[in-house]
Amino acid sequence: MHIPDGFLNVATAASTYMVSAGGVGFALKEVGRKLGEKHIPLVGVTGAFIFAAQMLNFPIVGGTSGHLLGAALAAILLGPWTGLLVMSCVLLVQSLLFQDGGLLALGANVFNMGVVGCFVGYFVYRGVASLLRYSRKGILTASFVAAWGAVMAASIFCALELAISGTSPLKVALPAMAGFHALIGIGEGAITAAVLSFVLVTRRDLLELRKI
8 A cells, every 4th residue: 555656746745745744744743742651652663563464465457566555553552643653653653764665755655554544543443443332242243343443544545646646547456455355344444443452352441442
């Protein structure tokens, strides 16, 4: 899902940079006000886990790649704004050190995997878990659905950006991205549910609802 440089037109790259920069700026403000000291180690561990998970890439149409996302997990554990910062840091390091996603396309990658991934994952999780009354089964079901939905939403936005930029026709990019990531989303949902199952046993307090 990482978009390399040269695959987006100027308008798409610039607009996604503006949205992502605004989101990250607001996230820094919110997290600075509300993040507690007990959550700082969790932020580091979550970021390291997502970084490692995203390093396994599978090539897809249009020069992009498919991989685990981790945005829903970050948003569920840390809140959407902190999750966005974690995802942004991971994507920045990947682009600078491993050329995984271009610097000019960083705004789009942060938007797709950070903004879209975290907020879709977080609100789907909240909605499904609330319907199931935050029972253990409800939390695990909600985390699976949220992770799958976050992956799908991010992949769809990626396909749309490639199509708008003229890199790959929508009729090619959308089925390829959405179809491949529908399968990846199942794996990500299972991993997310497994992680939260462990958290429920060891530190259920980490799943308390947060505003950050």
